[in-house]
Amino acid sequence: xxxxxxxxxxxxxxxxxxxxxxxxxxxxxxxxxxxxxxxxxxxxxxxxxxxxxxxxxxxxxxxxxxxxxxxxxxxxxxxxxxxxxxxxxxxxxxxxxxxxxxxxxxxxxxxxxxxxxxxxxxxxxxxxxxxxxxxxxxxxxxxxxxxxxxxxxxxxxxxxxxxxxxxxxxxxxxxxxxxxxxxxxxxxxxxxxxxxxxxxxxxxxxxxxxxxxxxxxxxxxxxxxxxxxxxxxxxxxxxxxxxxxxxxxxxxxxxxxxxxxxxxxxxxxxxxxxxxxxxxxxxxx
Amino acid sequence: xxxxxxxxxxxxxxxxxxxxxxxxxxxxxxxxxxxxxxxxxxxxxxxxxxxxxxxxxxxxxxxxxxxxxxxxxxxxxxxxxxxxxxxxxxxxxxxxxxxxxxxxxxxxxxxxxxxxxxxxxxxxxxxxxxxxxxxxxxxxxxxxxxxxxxxxxxxxxxxxxxxxxxxxxxxxxxxxxxxxxxxxxxxxxxxxxxxxxxxxxxxxxxxxxxxxxxxxxxxxxxxxxxxxxxxxxxxxxxxxxxxxxxxxxxxxxxxxxxxxxx
Numbered sequence: 153x154x155x156x157x158x159x160x161x162x163x164x165x166x167x168x169x170x171x172x173x174x175x176x177x178x179x180x181x182x183x184x185x186x187x188x189x190x191x192x193x194x195x196x197x198x199x200x201x202x203x204x205x206x207x208x209x210x211x212x213x214x215x216x217x218x219x220x221x222x223x224x225x226x227x228x229x230x231x232x233x234x235x236x237x238x239x240x241x242x243x244x245x246x247x248x249x250x251x252x253x254x255x256x257x258x259x260x261x262x263x264x265x266x267x268x269x270x271x272x273x274x275x276x277x278x279x280x281x282x283x284x285x286x287x288x289x290x291x292x293x294x295x296x297x298x299x300x301x302x303x304x305x306x307x308x309x310x311x312x313x314x315x316x317x318x319x320x321x322x323x324x325x326x327x328x329x330x331x332x333x334x335x336x337x338x339x340x341x342x343x344x345x346x347x348x349x350x351x352x353x354x355x356x357x358x359x360x361x362x363x364x365x366x367x368x369x370x371x372x373x374x375x376x377x378x379x380x381x382x383x384x385x386x387x388x389x390x391x392x393x394x395x396x397x398x399x400x401x402x403x404x405x406x407x408x409x410x411x412x413x414x415x416x417x418x419x420x421x422x423x424x425x426x427x428x429x430x431x432x433x434x435x436x437x
Numbered sequence: 438x439x440x441x442x443x444x445x446x447x448x449x450x451x452x453x454x455x456x457x458x459x460x461x462x463x464x465x466x467x468x469x470x471x472x473x474x475x476x477x478x479x480x481x482x483x484x485x486x487x488x489x490x491x492x493x494x495x496x497x498x499x500x501x502x503x504x505x506x507x508x509x510x511x512x513x514x515x516x517x518x519x520x521x522x523x524x525x526x527x528x529x530x531x532x533x534x535x536x537x538x539x540x541x542x543x544x545x546x547x548x549x550x551x552x553x554x555x556x557x558x559x560x561x562x563x564x565x566x567x568x569x570x571x572x573x574x575x576x577x578x579x580x581x582x583x584x585x586x587x588x589x590x591x592x593x594x595x596x597x598x599x600x601x602x603x604x605x606x607x608x609x610x611x612x613x614x615x616x617x618x619x620x621x622x623x624x625x626x627x628x629x630x631x632x633x634x635x636x637x638x639x640x641x642x643x644x645x646x647x648x649x650x651x652x653x654x655x656x657x658x659x660x661x662x663x664x665x666x667x668x669x670x671x672x673x674x675x676x677x678x679x680x681x682x683x684x685x686x687x688x689x690x691x692x693x694x695x696x697x698x699x
Contacts, residue, residue, distance in 0.1 A: 165526050182552065410552070417543055
């Protein structure tokens, strides 16, 4: 019996151990290792210990890219919050079956290829696109607005691509708020804003942070959105890492930036856990 | 209708307009005669015909289906086994393993992409379909684990105990009791793995090699060079397929609920 138990145990635990060591830990440790190597001018690596890759991050050119990237990700997160909360709270006025259907409908566009959806925004936003044509056609503006190939285009693309990751956890948190509390707050004469800041927000803060995490972190890395809607002029950290690995072929520097991103992520996750968030709720749908 | 309700409905409608606008545009223009996506000049199916002859795009679509199929099946099996193992057994370094499996969910995809690329290089694994499939399995497993685990946590222990008391052996308890009970978690994990794999741009970008373009990568290069309406046609087909799958699963689920009464 004892013997049988241990065979079963190996069967169920060995795969996850091999997987997590071979495909998660080993690759990350290797990236950590090469972040201390030197790059030669031919795209190769010299195996000597150096901290110069980390020092280079503090070069003003890269600091600018970092700040820009974090700025875009933050604005994206805030806009997603400002869309998700009113949407989730408005949804609560519907019957449960309607609510479930509407939440499924939020997911449908998300199941479509994200590049195709981003392309849809080009058709809408470009100089001779639908929004500009409509605005000029109705005489509201005379010359087309620059809606893409700039920061605005990137932010629209990021918000659009990442919005479901905010709506789902925020909605799930809002739907757990006791409606009696909300009613009591109104009965006691609190305004809508006060009810939001005193009831909804404190009770849903871990859901909101879950969503913020799942929006903010990818927004730093989604180089394809800056490439397509930023017109290739604007760089975020994702583009920087991509260039170091595939174009400039300076792997050690690219690795150092990646380690920096991992540290940033771990800090954010730590805050999330401190707010009472559960790891299994992250990235779930 | 009072003012509050009106504002709430408006909020919901505006959010849905934002979510659906680019998609509706693509569907409409896939039937447009003009090659430019600006003015609607007339109804046509010709882009659907052009699509049938776009061998690069179809080849990429085939690759995507193969990768998604293999990686979904593999990651669902490994993920389900792992979730059960982590739930039932204690073993050395369990804490570390438990922490590691969250990493692919939280770190930026690009970091996972470059780290996988780096190990493929030292392991001398040529980039192509195998490296893509391994990468997709690698980022899907954690999503399956968390999905299965969320159903496991709700599972009452009495069912398995009752089965043992009634004389079932371990294999029967697993196939007849445990597995059916965690099936909703397994299915939602598999769906998630499939969607993530079909849509992945970032990790595939680093781990694909010559001759192993996936659909998202192919579309990426088309968008950068100049798009043709057959891409609109393809996205319309994919949208319709998605909606059919979703509706079928919704109907299936509601029937099952009606039958079982919960």
